[in-house]
Amino acid sequence: MGMTEEFIKQGFWNTTQFNRINQDSITDIEEYNDSDKLSLFITQLSDRSAYQQNKLVDKWCSKLPELDKVKYLWLPSRVNQKIFNAICNMPNLEGLWIKWSGIKSIDELINLKKLKHLHLGSSSQINDIGMLSSLPSLKTLHMEQLNKISDFRCIGKLTQLIGLGIDGSIWTPQKIDSLEFIKQISGLRYFTMTNSRLKSKSFEPLLALKLLVRFNSSWNYPESEFSILQTHPSLKYGNIETSWKELKSGLE
Numbered sequence: 001m002g003m004t005e006e007f008i009k010q011g012f013w014n015t016t017q018f019n020r021i022n023q024d025s026i027t028d029i030e031e032y033n034d035s036d037k038l039s040l041f042i043t044q045l046s047d048r049s050a051y052q053q054n055k056l057v058d059k060w061c062s063k064l065p066e067l068d069k070v071k072y073l074w075l076p077s078r079v080n081q082k083i084f085n086a087i088c089n090m091p092n093l094e095g096l097w098i099k100w101s102g103i104k105s106i107d108e109l110i111n112l113k114k115l116k117h118l119h120l121g122s123s124s125q126i127n128d129i130g131m132l133s134s135l136p137s138l139k140t141l142h143m144e145q146l147n148k149i150s151d152f153r154c155i156g157k158l159t160q161l162i163g164l165g166i167d168g169s170i171w172t173p174q175k176i177d178s179l180e181f182i183k184q185i186s187g188l189r190y191f192t193m194t195n196s197r198l199k200s201k202s203f204e205p206l207l208a209l210k211l212l213v214r215f216n217s218s219w220n221y222p223e224s225e226f227s228i229l230q231t232h233p234s235l236k237y238g239n240i241e242t243s244w245k246e247l248k249s250g251l252e
Contacts, residue, residue, distance in 0.1 A: 003162065008189050008213050009237050011163060012140045013097055013119050020074050020097060027056070029063055038067070039074040042083070061086035068092050078102060088112055098123070107131050120144065122169055133157035142192075145169040150199070156181030161188055168195035173218075179205040190214035190237075203228050214238045 006015050016022065023039035026032060042060055045053055057080075064086045072095040073087065079101040087096065088108035093115060100122040109115070110131055116139045120126075124147040132141070133154040141158065142165035152166060164185065168174035176193060178200040188209050195218050203225040206212060214237035215229065229235060 003189065007163075011142065011165065011190065011192070012095075012117050013142065018072065018095065018097075018117075020076060020099075023074050025074070025076060029059055032067075034069055036069055036071040037074075038070045038072070039076065041075075041077045043077040043080070045077075057083060065089035065091070071095065073097070075099060081105070084108065097121075101125075110134055113137065116140070118142070120146075124148070124172075130154050136160065139163065141165070143167070143174075145172055145174060147172060150175040150177050152176060153181045156184040159184055159186065161185050163190050164188060165192040166196065167192055168197070168218075170195065173197040175199070179203070182206065183208040185209070186211070188212055192216040192238075194218050201225065207232055210234065 012018060013020070020039065023037060025039040025041040027041050027045065032038065040060065042056055043053060048056070061082055068091050070090060071092055073090070073093060074097045075083070076099045079098050081103045084101065084103045085108045087093070088111045090112070093112050095117040096112070096115065097119040098121050102125055103123060104125045104127060106120070106126060106129065112135070114137055115135060116137055118138060118140070119142045122145040124145055126146050127148045129146065129149055135158070138158055139161065140163035141155070141161060144165070144167045155164070166174055166176055174193070174196045176196055176198045179198065179202065182188065182191065183205050186209065189211055190213060191206070192215070194216055198221065201221055203221070206215060206229065211234060212232065213234055215235055216238040
């Protein structure tokens with residue numbers, strides 16, 4: 001997919017072509033039709049016993065590494081470590097979208113040599129993201145609610161990124177030590193840090209990103225930081241057009 005206006009404004013996984021809501025999920029292997037897109041709903045099944053679900057997961061974990069036609073995979077139900085490791089052995093996967101997981105390690109991602117787009121939804125048990133710096137094909141990376149992570153310096157090595165998200169959930173802010181690392185990702189077009197808690201509270205590193213077009217953040221930062229963004233030459237989308245102070249005054 002090329003760098004369209006929709007891509008920049010919405011993010012890769014929110015474009016019409018790749019939005020999860022436009023994918024029909026399947027549960028049983030027999031439903032797969034050799035498509036290059038696959039949406040799997042294989043856990044949290046109310047109509048199956050725990051034993052049946054475990055057997056289903058086992059079958060898919062054996063099958064997934066054989067699906068060489070699949071390029072894009074969505075998992076809207078909870079992903080455990082076994083499922084995740086099986087996914088990481090899929091030979092031609094270019095896009096992986098996970099809604100939420102109980103995984104602790106993402107080290108097996110090293111096997112996905114063709115991975116270009118990764119959405120790692122709410123995954124509060126992940127304790128190390130260092131291996132992400134070893135994914136040179138990655139173009140967009142979105143992470144959400146990584147409760148055990150606050151140091152994102154390793155992401156600075158992904159200099160090829162065009163889209164990045166480090167977001168919290170509705171209930172839990174994502175802690176971020178600093179944005180200094182982002183200066184290294186000079187080609188970044190969009191960056192989000194919604195429901196975040198930035199320790200340094202400084203947006204200054206964003207000024208080094210001359211190609212940045214969209215920036216979304218929560219409003220819990222100093223007024224001066226939003227003022228800094230007004231000097232950015234290319235920013236035009238997101239919540240940078242105003243600040244929380246201005247927003248409140250407009251509502252009064």
